[in-house]
Amino acid sequence: MPTASPPQRALPRTILLATDLSSRCDRAQDRAILLAKGWAARLCILHVMPVEEPADLPSWRRDRSGAAARAEQQIRADLEGCGTECDVMLARGEAAETILAQAEAMDAGLLVTGVARDDMLGRATLGAIVDRLVSHAPMPVLVVKGRPRGAYGEILVATDFSESSRQALQAALHLFPAARITLFHAFQVPFEGFISRDANMQEMRDQAAAELDDFLRHVQGPADWRDRVTPLLEYGQAGALICDYVQARGIPLVVIGTQGRSGLASFLVGSTAKRLLAALPCDTMTLRQHG
CATH class of the missing domain: 3.40.50.620 (HUPs)
Known part of the structure:
Protein backbone atom coordinates (compact mmCIF):
# COMPACT_ATOMS: atom_id res chain seq x y z
CA MET A 1 0.00 0.00 0.00
CA VAL A 144 15.79 29.74 -12.08
CA LYS A 145 17.41 29.80 -15.51
CA GLY A 146 14.83 31.44 -17.77
CA ARG A 147 13.84 35.08 -17.97
CA PRO A 148 10.43 35.41 -16.28
CA ARG A 149 7.68 36.43 -18.68
CA GLY A 150 4.72 35.85 -16.43
CA ALA A 151 3.31 33.03 -14.32
CA TYR A 152 4.19 29.45 -15.19
CA GLY A 153 1.53 28.45 -17.72
CA GLU A 154 2.88 24.98 -18.51
CA ILE A 155 4.75 22.60 -16.25
CA LEU A 156 6.29 19.16 -16.72
CA VAL A 157 6.27 16.84 -13.70
CA ALA A 158 8.55 13.84 -14.07
CA THR A 159 7.30 10.65 -12.45
CA ASP A 160 8.52 7.12 -11.84
CA PHE A 161 5.25 6.43 -9.95
CA SER A 162 7.03 6.77 -6.60
CA GLU A 163 5.61 8.58 -3.59
CA SER A 164 8.25 11.26 -4.08
CA SER A 165 7.02 12.03 -7.59
CA ARG A 166 3.40 11.96 -6.38
CA GLN A 167 4.26 14.65 -3.85
CA ALA A 168 5.98 16.61 -6.63
CA LEU A 169 2.78 16.50 -8.72
CA GLN A 170 0.64 17.53 -5.77
CA ALA A 171 2.96 20.44 -5.02
CA ALA A 172 2.78 21.63 -8.64
CA LEU A 173 -1.02 21.44 -8.60
CA HIS A 174 -1.18 23.37 -5.35
CA LEU A 175 1.44 26.05 -5.98
CA PHE A 176 0.49 26.79 -9.59
CA PRO A 177 -3.31 26.35 -9.79
CA ALA A 178 -3.66 27.90 -13.25
CA ALA A 179 -0.90 25.88 -14.95
CA ARG A 180 -1.38 22.99 -17.36
CA ILE A 181 0.71 20.00 -16.32
CA THR A 182 2.28 17.23 -18.38
CA LEU A 183 2.89 14.15 -16.21
CA PHE A 184 5.85 12.52 -17.94
CA HIS A 185 6.93 8.90 -17.53
CA ALA A 186 9.58 7.15 -19.60
CA PHE A 187 9.71 3.35 -19.75
CA GLN A 188 12.17 0.93 -21.28
CA VAL A 189 12.19 -2.76 -22.16
CA PRO A 190 14.47 -4.50 -19.64
CA PHE A 191 17.40 -6.46 -21.04
CA GLU A 192 16.50 -5.29 -24.53
CA GLY A 193 19.99 -6.16 -25.68
CA PHE A 194 19.09 -9.81 -25.08
CA ILE A 195 15.36 -9.90 -25.88
CA SER A 196 13.27 -8.44 -28.66
CA ARG A 197 12.35 -4.84 -27.92
CA ASP A 198 9.53 -4.79 -30.47
CA ALA A 199 8.00 -8.02 -29.16
CA ASN A 200 7.91 -6.71 -25.59
CA MET A 201 7.18 -3.03 -26.21
CA GLN A 202 3.39 -3.26 -25.94
CA GLU A 203 3.58 -5.35 -22.79
CA MET A 204 5.83 -2.75 -21.13
CA ARG A 205 3.57 0.09 -22.29
CA ASP A 206 0.51 -1.70 -20.87
CA GLN A 207 2.32 -2.25 -17.59
CA ALA A 208 3.28 1.44 -17.42
CA ALA A 209 -0.32 2.43 -18.17
CA ALA A 210 -1.59 0.23 -15.33
CA GLU A 211 0.94 1.74 -12.92
CA LEU A 212 -0.09 5.21 -14.08
CA ASP A 213 -3.74 4.50 -13.30
CA ASP A 214 -2.83 3.30 -9.81
CA PHE A 215 -0.55 6.32 -9.31
CA LEU A 216 -3.30 8.78 -10.26
CA ARG A 217 -5.86 7.14 -7.96
CA HIS A 218 -3.80 8.20 -4.95
CA VAL A 219 -3.14 11.81 -5.97
CA GLN A 220 -4.59 14.44 -3.64
CA GLY A 221 -5.39 17.67 -5.43
CA PRO A 222 -8.07 20.30 -6.05
CA ALA A 223 -11.39 19.21 -7.52
CA ASP A 224 -10.39 20.05 -11.09
CA TRP A 225 -6.90 18.59 -11.03
CA ARG A 226 -7.56 15.83 -13.58
CA ASP A 227 -8.65 18.44 -16.12
CA ARG A 228 -5.24 20.12 -15.80
CA VAL A 229 -3.02 17.02 -15.96
CA THR A 230 -2.11 15.28 -19.22
CA PRO A 231 -0.21 11.99 -18.74
CA LEU A 232 2.47 11.13 -21.29
CA LEU A 233 4.07 7.67 -21.51
CA GLU A 234 7.09 7.50 -23.76
CA TYR A 235 9.66 4.83 -24.58
CA GLY A 236 13.30 5.73 -24.04
CA GLN A 237 15.85 7.15 -21.62
CA ALA A 238 14.07 9.51 -19.25
CA GLY A 239 16.67 12.25 -18.91
CA ALA A 240 17.23 12.70 -22.64
CA LEU A 241 13.50 12.58 -23.40
CA ILE A 242 12.65 15.18 -20.77
CA CYS A 243 15.30 17.60 -22.04
CA ASP A 244 14.10 17.14 -25.63
CA TYR A 245 10.42 17.57 -24.72
CA VAL A 246 11.14 20.74 -22.75
CA GLN A 247 13.06 22.25 -25.64
CA ALA A 248 10.51 21.21 -28.27
CA ARG A 249 7.50 22.51 -26.33
CA GLY A 250 9.09 25.51 -24.63
CA ILE A 251 8.19 24.28 -21.13
CA PRO A 252 9.27 26.91 -18.57
CA LEU A 253 9.31 24.70 -15.45
CA VAL A 254 10.11 21.08 -14.62
CA VAL A 255 9.16 19.72 -11.18
CA ILE A 256 10.83 16.60 -9.83
CA GLY A 257 11.04 14.66 -6.60
CA THR A 258 14.56 13.86 -5.46
CA GLN A 259 13.86 10.32 -4.24
CA GLY A 260 12.81 7.83 -6.89
CA ARG A 261 11.69 4.23 -6.94
CA SER A 262 13.05 3.00 -10.25
CA GLY A 263 13.74 4.36 -13.69
CA LEU A 264 13.88 8.00 -12.69
CA ALA A 265 15.69 7.03 -9.49
CA SER A 266 18.89 6.55 -11.44
CA PHE A 267 19.04 10.20 -12.36
CA LEU A 268 17.07 11.87 -9.59
CA VAL A 269 19.81 11.01 -7.12
CA GLY A 270 23.55 11.21 -7.46
CA SER A 271 25.62 12.54 -10.31
CA THR A 272 23.03 11.96 -13.04
CA ALA A 273 20.60 14.29 -11.23
CA LYS A 274 23.20 17.02 -11.39
CA ARG A 275 23.63 16.44 -15.11
CA LEU A 276 19.89 16.59 -15.73
CA LEU A 277 19.36 19.74 -13.69
CA ALA A 278 22.31 21.37 -15.43
CA ALA A 279 21.18 20.24 -18.89
CA LEU A 280 17.59 21.45 -18.66
CA PRO A 281 17.23 24.86 -20.32
CA CYS A 282 14.27 25.80 -18.13
CA ASP A 283 13.62 26.43 -14.44
CA THR A 284 13.50 23.39 -12.16
CA MET A 285 11.80 22.88 -8.83
CA THR A 286 12.95 19.97 -6.72
CA LEU A 287 11.22 18.52 -3.67
CA ARG A 288 12.44 16.06 -1.09
CA GLN A 289 9.92 13.44 -0.03
CA HIS A 290 8.11 13.99 3.28
CA GLY A 291 6.88 11.18 5.44
Missing part, protein backbone atom coordinates in the same frame (compact mmCIF):
# COMPACT_ATOMS: atom_id res chain seq x y z
CA PRO A 2 1.44 3.45 -0.90
CA THR A 3 2.60 5.74 1.85
CA ALA A 4 -0.07 8.29 2.71
CA SER A 5 0.66 11.66 1.17
CA PRO A 6 0.90 14.63 3.53
CA PRO A 7 -2.05 17.04 3.55
CA GLN A 8 -1.76 20.10 1.34
CA ARG A 9 -0.24 23.07 3.11
CA ALA A 10 -1.16 26.70 2.59
CA LEU A 11 0.71 28.64 -0.05
CA PRO A 12 4.19 29.68 1.12
CA ARG A 13 4.06 32.65 3.46
CA THR A 14 7.79 33.31 3.13
CA ILE A 15 10.10 33.00 0.11
CA LEU A 16 13.87 33.10 0.54
CA LEU A 17 15.95 34.21 -2.42
CA ALA A 18 19.64 33.33 -2.17
CA THR A 19 21.75 35.57 -4.42
CA ASP A 20 25.44 35.93 -5.18
CA LEU A 21 24.74 39.34 -6.81
CA SER A 22 25.75 38.01 -10.24
CA SER A 23 23.75 38.75 -13.37
CA ARG A 24 22.48 35.13 -13.41
CA CYS A 25 20.65 35.78 -10.14
CA ASP A 26 18.75 38.73 -11.63
CA ARG A 27 16.36 36.25 -13.24
CA ALA A 28 15.91 34.41 -9.96
CA GLN A 29 15.13 37.71 -8.26
CA ASP A 30 12.53 38.64 -10.89
CA ARG A 31 10.87 35.23 -10.54
CA ALA A 32 10.88 35.43 -6.74
CA ILE A 33 9.20 38.84 -6.91
CA LEU A 34 6.49 37.49 -9.25
CA LEU A 35 5.80 34.56 -6.93
CA ALA A 36 5.75 36.76 -3.82
CA LYS A 37 3.17 39.03 -5.44
CA GLY A 38 1.05 36.12 -6.65
CA TRP A 39 1.07 34.38 -3.29
CA ALA A 40 1.01 37.55 -1.14
CA ALA A 41 4.14 36.16 0.49
CA ARG A 42 6.99 37.83 2.33
CA LEU A 43 10.16 37.94 0.21
CA CYS A 44 13.54 37.78 1.94
CA ILE A 45 16.77 38.21 0.00
CA LEU A 46 19.95 36.72 1.45
CA HIS A 47 23.52 37.34 0.32
CA VAL A 48 26.25 35.33 2.04
CA MET A 49 29.74 36.81 2.15
CA PRO A 50 32.90 34.80 2.91
CA VAL A 51 34.08 34.61 6.51
CA GLU A 52 37.59 35.64 5.54
CA GLU A 53 38.56 37.85 2.64
CA PRO A 54 41.69 36.92 0.65
CA ALA A 55 44.83 38.48 2.14
CA ASP A 56 46.00 39.97 -1.16
CA LEU A 57 42.99 42.23 -1.71
CA PRO A 58 43.76 45.88 -2.52
CA SER A 59 43.36 48.31 0.34
CA TRP A 60 39.91 49.56 -0.71
CA ARG A 61 38.55 46.00 -0.61
CA ARG A 62 39.65 45.19 2.94
CA ASP A 63 36.89 47.10 4.75
CA ARG A 64 34.44 44.38 5.75
CA SER A 65 31.72 46.81 6.80
CA GLY A 66 32.13 48.65 3.53
CA ALA A 67 31.72 45.43 1.54
CA ALA A 68 28.49 44.66 3.38
CA ALA A 69 27.18 48.16 2.77
CA ARG A 70 27.96 47.91 -0.96
CA ALA A 71 26.21 44.55 -1.22
CA GLU A 72 23.08 45.85 0.46
CA GLN A 73 23.14 48.97 -1.69
CA GLN A 74 23.31 46.85 -4.85
CA ILE A 75 20.42 44.65 -3.76
CA ARG A 76 18.20 47.60 -2.88
CA ALA A 77 19.06 49.36 -6.14
CA ASP A 78 18.05 46.22 -8.05
CA LEU A 79 14.76 46.12 -6.11
CA GLU A 80 13.82 49.70 -6.89
CA GLY A 81 10.41 49.86 -8.50
CA CYS A 82 9.68 46.14 -8.01
CA GLY A 83 6.37 46.92 -6.31
CA THR A 84 6.75 44.68 -3.28
CA GLU A 85 8.36 44.95 0.14
CA CYS A 86 11.50 42.85 0.57
CA ASP A 87 13.71 42.09 3.55
CA VAL A 88 17.43 42.23 2.75
CA MET A 89 19.75 40.09 4.85
CA LEU A 90 23.53 39.81 4.79
CA ALA A 91 25.50 37.06 6.50
CA ARG A 92 29.01 35.68 6.66
CA GLY A 93 29.78 32.00 6.57
CA GLU A 94 29.88 28.95 4.35
CA ALA A 95 27.30 29.77 1.70
CA ALA A 96 25.22 26.59 1.44
CA GLU A 97 25.06 25.92 5.18
CA THR A 98 24.21 29.54 5.95
CA ILE A 99 21.41 29.58 3.36
CA LEU A 100 19.94 26.30 4.63
CA ALA A 101 20.09 27.46 8.26
CA GLN A 102 18.43 30.77 7.44
CA ALA A 103 15.71 29.11 5.34
CA GLU A 104 14.81 26.77 8.20
CA ALA A 105 14.99 29.53 10.82
CA MET A 106 12.41 31.64 8.97
CA ASP A 107 10.30 28.60 7.99
CA ALA A 108 10.59 29.49 4.31
CA GLY A 109 8.07 27.73 2.11
CA LEU A 110 10.26 28.07 -0.98
CA LEU A 111 13.96 28.61 -1.59
CA VAL A 112 14.82 30.37 -4.86
CA THR A 113 18.25 30.72 -6.43
CA GLY A 114 19.97 31.13 -9.77
CA VAL A 115 22.73 29.12 -11.39
CA ALA A 116 26.46 29.62 -11.21
CA ARG A 117 28.61 30.46 -14.18
CA ASP A 118 31.74 28.61 -15.27
CA ASP A 119 34.10 31.51 -15.93
CA MET A 120 36.45 29.36 -18.00
CA LEU A 121 33.80 27.85 -20.28
CA GLY A 122 31.33 30.73 -20.19
CA ARG A 123 28.33 28.50 -19.52
CA ALA A 124 25.85 28.09 -16.70
CA THR A 125 26.45 25.26 -14.23
CA LEU A 126 24.67 24.08 -11.13
CA GLY A 127 27.65 24.69 -8.90
CA ALA A 128 28.43 23.07 -5.57
CA ILE A 129 26.25 25.48 -3.57
CA VAL A 130 23.09 24.90 -5.62
CA ASP A 131 23.75 21.16 -5.62
CA ARG A 132 23.88 21.14 -1.82
CA LEU A 133 20.70 23.21 -1.54
CA VAL A 134 18.83 20.81 -3.84
CA SER A 135 20.13 17.80 -1.91
CA HIS A 136 19.46 19.03 1.62
CA ALA A 137 16.77 21.72 1.74
CA PRO A 138 13.58 20.47 3.46
CA MET A 139 11.47 22.94 1.45
CA PRO A 140 11.08 23.05 -2.36
CA VAL A 141 14.04 24.58 -4.19
CA LEU A 142 13.41 26.58 -7.36
CA VAL A 143 16.48 26.97 -9.58
Whole structure:
Protein backbone atom coordinates (compact mmCIF):
# COMPACT_ATOMS: atom_id res chain seq x y z
CA MET A 1 0.00 0.00 0.00
CA PRO A 2 1.44 3.45 -0.90
CA THR A 3 2.60 5.74 1.85
CA ALA A 4 -0.07 8.29 2.71
CA SER A 5 0.66 11.66 1.17
CA PRO A 6 0.90 14.63 3.53
CA PRO A 7 -2.05 17.04 3.55
CA GLN A 8 -1.76 20.10 1.34
CA ARG A 9 -0.24 23.07 3.11
CA ALA A 10 -1.16 26.70 2.59
CA LEU A 11 0.71 28.64 -0.05
CA PRO A 12 4.19 29.68 1.12
CA ARG A 13 4.06 32.65 3.46
CA THR A 14 7.79 33.31 3.13
CA ILE A 15 10.10 33.00 0.11
CA LEU A 16 13.87 33.10 0.54
CA LEU A 17 15.95 34.21 -2.42
CA ALA A 18 19.64 33.33 -2.17
CA THR A 19 21.75 35.57 -4.42
CA ASP A 20 25.44 35.93 -5.18
CA LEU A 21 24.74 39.34 -6.81
CA SER A 22 25.75 38.01 -10.24
CA SER A 23 23.75 38.75 -13.37
CA ARG A 24 22.48 35.13 -13.41
CA CYS A 25 20.65 35.78 -10.14
CA ASP A 26 18.75 38.73 -11.63
CA ARG A 27 16.36 36.25 -13.24
CA ALA A 28 15.91 34.41 -9.96
CA GLN A 29 15.13 37.71 -8.26
CA ASP A 30 12.53 38.64 -10.89
CA ARG A 31 10.87 35.23 -10.54
CA ALA A 32 10.88 35.43 -6.74
CA ILE A 33 9.20 38.84 -6.91
CA LEU A 34 6.49 37.49 -9.25
CA LEU A 35 5.80 34.56 -6.93
CA ALA A 36 5.75 36.76 -3.82
CA LYS A 37 3.17 39.03 -5.44
CA GLY A 38 1.05 36.12 -6.65
CA TRP A 39 1.07 34.38 -3.29
CA ALA A 40 1.01 37.55 -1.14
CA ALA A 41 4.14 36.16 0.49
CA ARG A 42 6.99 37.83 2.33
CA LEU A 43 10.16 37.94 0.21
CA CYS A 44 13.54 37.78 1.94
CA ILE A 45 16.77 38.21 0.00
CA LEU A 46 19.95 36.72 1.45
CA HIS A 47 23.52 37.34 0.32
CA VAL A 48 26.25 35.33 2.04
CA MET A 49 29.74 36.81 2.15
CA PRO A 50 32.90 34.80 2.91
CA VAL A 51 34.08 34.61 6.51
CA GLU A 52 37.59 35.64 5.54
CA GLU A 53 38.56 37.85 2.64
CA PRO A 54 41.69 36.92 0.65
CA ALA A 55 44.83 38.48 2.14
CA ASP A 56 46.00 39.97 -1.16
CA LEU A 57 42.99 42.23 -1.71
CA PRO A 58 43.76 45.88 -2.52
CA SER A 59 43.36 48.31 0.34
CA TRP A 60 39.91 49.56 -0.71
CA ARG A 61 38.55 46.00 -0.61
CA ARG A 62 39.65 45.19 2.94
CA ASP A 63 36.89 47.10 4.75
CA ARG A 64 34.44 44.38 5.75
CA SER A 65 31.72 46.81 6.80
CA GLY A 66 32.13 48.65 3.53
CA ALA A 67 31.72 45.43 1.54
CA ALA A 68 28.49 44.66 3.38
CA ALA A 69 27.18 48.16 2.77
CA ARG A 70 27.96 47.91 -0.96
CA ALA A 71 26.21 44.55 -1.22
CA GLU A 72 23.08 45.85 0.46
CA GLN A 73 23.14 48.97 -1.69
CA GLN A 74 23.31 46.85 -4.85
CA ILE A 75 20.42 44.65 -3.76
CA ARG A 76 18.20 47.60 -2.88
CA ALA A 77 19.06 49.36 -6.14
CA ASP A 78 18.05 46.22 -8.05
CA LEU A 79 14.76 46.12 -6.11
CA GLU A 80 13.82 49.70 -6.89
CA GLY A 81 10.41 49.86 -8.50
CA CYS A 82 9.68 46.14 -8.01
CA GLY A 83 6.37 46.92 -6.31
CA THR A 84 6.75 44.68 -3.28
CA GLU A 85 8.36 44.95 0.14
CA CYS A 86 11.50 42.85 0.57
CA ASP A 87 13.71 42.09 3.55
CA VAL A 88 17.43 42.23 2.75
CA MET A 89 19.75 40.09 4.85
CA LEU A 90 23.53 39.81 4.79
CA ALA A 91 25.50 37.06 6.50
CA ARG A 92 29.01 35.68 6.66
CA GLY A 93 29.78 32.00 6.57
CA GLU A 94 29.88 28.95 4.35
CA ALA A 95 27.30 29.77 1.70
CA ALA A 96 25.22 26.59 1.44
CA GLU A 97 25.06 25.92 5.18
CA THR A 98 24.21 29.54 5.95
CA ILE A 99 21.41 29.58 3.36
CA LEU A 100 19.94 26.30 4.63
CA ALA A 101 20.09 27.46 8.26
CA GLN A 102 18.43 30.77 7.44
CA ALA A 103 15.71 29.11 5.34
CA GLU A 104 14.81 26.77 8.20
CA ALA A 105 14.99 29.53 10.82
CA MET A 106 12.41 31.64 8.97
CA ASP A 107 10.30 28.60 7.99
CA ALA A 108 10.59 29.49 4.31
CA GLY A 109 8.07 27.73 2.11
CA LEU A 110 10.26 28.07 -0.98
CA LEU A 111 13.96 28.61 -1.59
CA VAL A 112 14.82 30.37 -4.86
CA THR A 113 18.25 30.72 -6.43
CA GLY A 114 19.97 31.13 -9.77
CA VAL A 115 22.73 29.12 -11.39
CA ALA A 116 26.46 29.62 -11.21
CA ARG A 117 28.61 30.46 -14.18
CA ASP A 118 31.74 28.61 -15.27
CA ASP A 119 34.10 31.51 -15.93
CA MET A 120 36.45 29.36 -18.00
CA LEU A 121 33.80 27.85 -20.28
CA GLY A 122 31.33 30.73 -20.19
CA ARG A 123 28.33 28.50 -19.52
CA ALA A 124 25.85 28.09 -16.70
CA THR A 125 26.45 25.26 -14.23
CA LEU A 126 24.67 24.08 -11.13
CA GLY A 127 27.65 24.69 -8.90
CA ALA A 128 28.43 23.07 -5.57
CA ILE A 129 26.25 25.48 -3.57
CA VAL A 130 23.09 24.90 -5.62
CA ASP A 131 23.75 21.16 -5.62
CA ARG A 132 23.88 21.14 -1.82
CA LEU A 133 20.70 23.21 -1.54
CA VAL A 134 18.83 20.81 -3.84
CA SER A 135 20.13 17.80 -1.91
CA HIS A 136 19.46 19.03 1.62
CA ALA A 137 16.77 21.72 1.74
CA PRO A 138 13.58 20.47 3.46
CA MET A 139 11.47 22.94 1.45
CA PRO A 140 11.08 23.05 -2.36
CA VAL A 141 14.04 24.58 -4.19
CA LEU A 142 13.41 26.58 -7.36
CA VAL A 143 16.48 26.97 -9.58
CA VAL A 144 15.79 29.74 -12.08
CA LYS A 145 17.41 29.80 -15.51
CA GLY A 146 14.83 31.44 -17.77
CA ARG A 147 13.84 35.08 -17.97
CA PRO A 148 10.43 35.41 -16.28
CA ARG A 149 7.68 36.43 -18.68
CA GLY A 150 4.72 35.85 -16.43
CA ALA A 151 3.31 33.03 -14.32
CA TYR A 152 4.19 29.45 -15.19
CA GLY A 153 1.53 28.45 -17.72
CA GLU A 154 2.88 24.98 -18.51
CA ILE A 155 4.75 22.60 -16.25
CA LEU A 156 6.29 19.16 -16.72
CA VAL A 157 6.27 16.84 -13.70
CA ALA A 158 8.55 13.84 -14.07
CA THR A 159 7.30 10.65 -12.45
CA ASP A 160 8.52 7.12 -11.84
CA PHE A 161 5.25 6.43 -9.95
CA SER A 162 7.03 6.77 -6.60
CA GLU A 163 5.61 8.58 -3.59
CA SER A 164 8.25 11.26 -4.08
CA SER A 165 7.02 12.03 -7.59
CA ARG A 166 3.40 11.96 -6.38
CA GLN A 167 4.26 14.65 -3.85
CA ALA A 168 5.98 16.61 -6.63
CA LEU A 169 2.78 16.50 -8.72
CA GLN A 170 0.64 17.53 -5.77
CA ALA A 171 2.96 20.44 -5.02
CA ALA A 172 2.78 21.63 -8.64
CA LEU A 173 -1.02 21.44 -8.60
CA HIS A 174 -1.18 23.37 -5.35
CA LEU A 175 1.44 26.05 -5.98
CA PHE A 176 0.49 26.79 -9.59
CA PRO A 177 -3.31 26.35 -9.79
CA ALA A 178 -3.66 27.90 -13.25
CA ALA A 179 -0.90 25.88 -14.95
CA ARG A 180 -1.38 22.99 -17.36
CA ILE A 181 0.71 20.00 -16.32
CA THR A 182 2.28 17.23 -18.38
CA LEU A 183 2.89 14.15 -16.21
CA PHE A 184 5.85 12.52 -17.94
CA HIS A 185 6.93 8.90 -17.53
CA ALA A 186 9.58 7.15 -19.60
CA PHE A 187 9.71 3.35 -19.75
CA GLN A 188 12.17 0.93 -21.28
CA VAL A 189 12.19 -2.76 -22.16
CA PRO A 190 14.47 -4.50 -19.64
CA PHE A 191 17.40 -6.46 -21.04
CA GLU A 192 16.50 -5.29 -24.53
CA GLY A 193 19.99 -6.16 -25.68
CA PHE A 194 19.09 -9.81 -25.08
CA ILE A 195 15.36 -9.90 -25.88
CA SER A 196 13.27 -8.44 -28.66
CA ARG A 197 12.35 -4.84 -27.92
CA ASP A 198 9.53 -4.79 -30.47
CA ALA A 199 8.00 -8.02 -29.16
CA ASN A 200 7.91 -6.71 -25.59
CA MET A 201 7.18 -3.03 -26.21
CA GLN A 202 3.39 -3.26 -25.94
CA GLU A 203 3.58 -5.35 -22.79
CA MET A 204 5.83 -2.75 -21.13
CA ARG A 205 3.57 0.09 -22.29
CA ASP A 206 0.51 -1.70 -20.87
CA GLN A 207 2.32 -2.25 -17.59
CA ALA A 208 3.28 1.44 -17.42
CA ALA A 209 -0.32 2.43 -18.17
CA ALA A 210 -1.59 0.23 -15.33
CA GLU A 211 0.94 1.74 -12.92
CA LEU A 212 -0.09 5.21 -14.08
CA ASP A 213 -3.74 4.50 -13.30
CA ASP A 214 -2.83 3.30 -9.81
CA PHE A 215 -0.55 6.32 -9.31
CA LEU A 216 -3.30 8.78 -10.26
CA ARG A 217 -5.86 7.14 -7.96
CA HIS A 218 -3.80 8.20 -4.95
CA VAL A 219 -3.14 11.81 -5.97
CA GLN A 220 -4.59 14.44 -3.64
CA GLY A 221 -5.39 17.67 -5.43
CA PRO A 222 -8.07 20.30 -6.05
CA ALA A 223 -11.39 19.21 -7.52
CA ASP A 224 -10.39 20.05 -11.09
CA TRP A 225 -6.90 18.59 -11.03
CA ARG A 226 -7.56 15.83 -13.58
CA ASP A 227 -8.65 18.44 -16.12
CA ARG A 228 -5.24 20.12 -15.80
CA VAL A 229 -3.02 17.02 -15.96
CA THR A 230 -2.11 15.28 -19.22
CA PRO A 231 -0.21 11.99 -18.74
CA LEU A 232 2.47 11.13 -21.29
CA LEU A 233 4.07 7.67 -21.51
CA GLU A 234 7.09 7.50 -23.76
CA TYR A 235 9.66 4.83 -24.58
CA GLY A 236 13.30 5.73 -24.04
CA GLN A 237 15.85 7.15 -21.62
CA ALA A 238 14.07 9.51 -19.25
CA GLY A 239 16.67 12.25 -18.91
CA ALA A 240 17.23 12.70 -22.64
CA LEU A 241 13.50 12.58 -23.40
CA ILE A 242 12.65 15.18 -20.77
CA CYS A 243 15.30 17.60 -22.04
CA ASP A 244 14.10 17.14 -25.63
CA TYR A 245 10.42 17.57 -24.72
CA VAL A 246 11.14 20.74 -22.75
CA GLN A 247 13.06 22.25 -25.64
CA ALA A 248 10.51 21.21 -28.27
CA ARG A 249 7.50 22.51 -26.33
CA GLY A 250 9.09 25.51 -24.63
CA ILE A 251 8.19 24.28 -21.13
CA PRO A 252 9.27 26.91 -18.57
CA LEU A 253 9.31 24.70 -15.45
CA VAL A 254 10.11 21.08 -14.62
CA VAL A 255 9.16 19.72 -11.18
CA ILE A 256 10.83 16.60 -9.83
CA GLY A 257 11.04 14.66 -6.60
CA THR A 258 14.56 13.86 -5.46
CA GLN A 259 13.86 10.32 -4.24
CA GLY A 260 12.81 7.83 -6.89
CA ARG A 261 11.69 4.23 -6.94
CA SER A 262 13.05 3.00 -10.25
CA GLY A 263 13.74 4.36 -13.69
CA LEU A 264 13.88 8.00 -12.69
CA ALA A 265 15.69 7.03 -9.49
CA SER A 266 18.89 6.55 -11.44
CA PHE A 267 19.04 10.20 -12.36
CA LEU A 268 17.07 11.87 -9.59
CA VAL A 269 19.81 11.01 -7.12
CA GLY A 270 23.55 11.21 -7.46
CA SER A 271 25.62 12.54 -10.31
CA THR A 272 23.03 11.96 -13.04
CA ALA A 273 20.60 14.29 -11.23
CA LYS A 274 23.20 17.02 -11.39
CA ARG A 275 23.63 16.44 -15.11
CA LEU A 276 19.89 16.59 -15.73
CA LEU A 277 19.36 19.74 -13.69
CA ALA A 278 22.31 21.37 -15.43
CA ALA A 279 21.18 20.24 -18.89
CA LEU A 280 17.59 21.45 -18.66
CA PRO A 281 17.23 24.86 -20.32
CA CYS A 282 14.27 25.80 -18.13
CA ASP A 283 13.62 26.43 -14.44
CA THR A 284 13.50 23.39 -12.16
CA MET A 285 11.80 22.88 -8.83
CA THR A 286 12.95 19.97 -6.72
CA LEU A 287 11.22 18.52 -3.67
CA ARG A 288 12.44 16.06 -1.09
CA GLN A 289 9.92 13.44 -0.03
CA HIS A 290 8.11 13.99 3.28
CA GLY A 291 6.88 11.18 5.44
